[in-house]
Amino acid sequence: MRTLLLVESNTTGTGRLFARRARELGYEPVLAAADPSRYPYAAEDGVRVVQVDTTDPCAVLAADIGEPAGVTTSSEYFIPVAARIAAKLGLPGPDPDAVTDCRNKAHQRAILAAMAPxxxxxxxxxxxxxxxxxxxxxxxxxxxxxxxxxxxxxxxxxxxxxxxxxxxxxxxxxxxxxxxxxxxxxYASGPEYSVELFGDVVVAVVRKRLGPAPFFVEVGHDAPASLPPSDETALADTARAAVSALGLGFGAAHVEIRLTPDGPRLMEVNPRLAGGMIPELVRAATGVDLVAAQVAAVLGVEPDLRPDRRACASLRFLTASSASVLAAGDTVAAAAAVPGVVQARLYRPDGTSVRPARDYRDRAGHVLAVADRPRAGRAAAVAGLNVLREAVIPERETR
CATH class of the missing domain: 3.30.1490.20 (ATP-grasp fold, A domain)
Incomplete structure (x- = not known):
């Protein structure tokens, strides 16, 4: 069976979905990893893992990876390595130099100075x-x-x-x-959005919900963003122009933009799928499976970007307001039973300590809700999150 080579993976979110989508397309996933213990899902899902120095494209190519039909990664850190391996094998993929340069925000800002703060x-x-x-x-x-x-x-x-x-x-x-x-x-004031591009196609514009200052933790997302058409067009045009200027354009790009009083101001461009469960949010809202599209693209298969539904999806992350401990009980099942909620998850086992969120690693779980209207979707997500929040026990109550 032909294989899809995955160079490392993200450890939360959509990582395991890449392997599942490969199998659905008739390809066997092979995960190259420096430390296989990072990925419990590989053993759970029967994904073959090859232990190798994944910082070195030549070392990966010399390992027992078979003859891949495609190469990709769901990890931010290994996009350049995956791109270089694909290029060496003559397989579809982004320009290695472009994605390497894009990962450095200083380089990005030098090119995109007119669009960004x-x-x-x-x-x-x-x-x-x-x-x-x-x-x-x-x-x-x-x-x-x-x-x-x-x-x-x-x-x-x-x-x-x-x-x-x-x-x-x-x-x-x-x-x-x-x-x-x-x-x-x-500091650029105004609400923040992400434009989810695939090639030059705008698949979705997502409203981002941020936690309290001084941090910039994403605590929720809404799709669609429910913007006036002129604002949505301005965001889409800014995202396309940024991706083009950076020499990108293959597969997915996740472009973050603030809509300031002076218009769109670019925060950053990521040459990859969005994290934070946004691909699942977009799939719930539009039917477009961005993970499947990315896997298809690197395998040389035409991705399907046609929306087949117009729903309103909202995702809210579970965070702690003070030093706390997780104790799930029946909260996940109860949150999933809230009308409109289609998914409720905790990321860590009972007894795990949780601090107030400073970055994505402090998110303890999430709730995803779907409805016919934006307000109903947001309300269902908040209601589900309030139930899931009962799993977060402040440390002072455990003493």
Whole structure:
């Protein structure tokens, strides 16, 4: 049987769906991983795993991976490696140099300066403080995802503290080196959206719900975004222009934009499918399966991007308001029984400690709801989340 090579995977969200979609298309998934223990789903789903240094395309190609018909990844960190392997094998995929450059936000902003807030790239604490000429400002690492390290700062002292913290990080959670660069930019006010592109096709515009400042944790999504047509067109045009300027255009792109009083301002472009369960949100709202489309594209199969429904889907993440412990009981089943809720999940076992959310890793579960109208979908998601929230027990109540 022909195979689909998956170079690592994300550990939450849609990771395991890539393997399932490959099988549905008649291909056997093979997961290349430096540490197979990261992926319990592989054993649960019978996915063959090859242990190899996945930072090195040549090492992966020399491993026992068979003769793949396609190569991809659901992990932000391994997009360039997967693209280089595909290119070496003459298989469909994005331009390796374009996706490598895109992952660096400093490089992105240099190309997209006209579309994004003014940005200063610094390599020292002193330079970060000097760059913060008006407040509030936002500091973020040059590479990363899931809002890790992104902070709104109100004072020079907070800028210095955050810049020092970011510059002290030499490797990410996968052990990959990160550049000693920090982006300092003025805070852009206004609601945030993501445009989910596939090639140059806008599959969905999603409204993003953010948690409290100073962090930028995504605590929910709504699809469709329910915008006036002129605003939706402006967001779509901005996303397409950004992807084109960066030399992208193969497969999925996840483009984050703030709709400010002065119009759309680009936050960042990600040369991949969205995280945060957005592909499942989009599938619930439109019927378009973005994971299946990405798998099909790298296998050289024409992806199906035709919507077959017009529903309103809302997703809300479970987070803690104080130091807490998870105790599920029957909350997942109860949340799933709320009218309109189609999915309720907890991500961790009972007894796991949960802190107030600073980035995506602090989300403890989610609820997905679907309805005929936006307001009904949002209300169902909130109602389901309120039930699921009973699984989060403040530590002070456990003493």
């Amino acid at each position: 003014k940005c200063t790239v610094v390599t020292s604490v002193a330079a970060a403080v000097a760059a913060a000429t008006e407040f509030p400002v936002v500091l973020k690492p040059a590479e990363g995802s899931g809002s890790v390290g992104v902070l709104r700062c109100e004072t020079p002292e907070s800028v210095a503290s955050q810049a020092a913290a970011l510059l002290s990080v030499t490797h990410n959670e996968r052990g990959l080196p990160v550049p000693a660069q920090v982006l300092v930019e003025p």
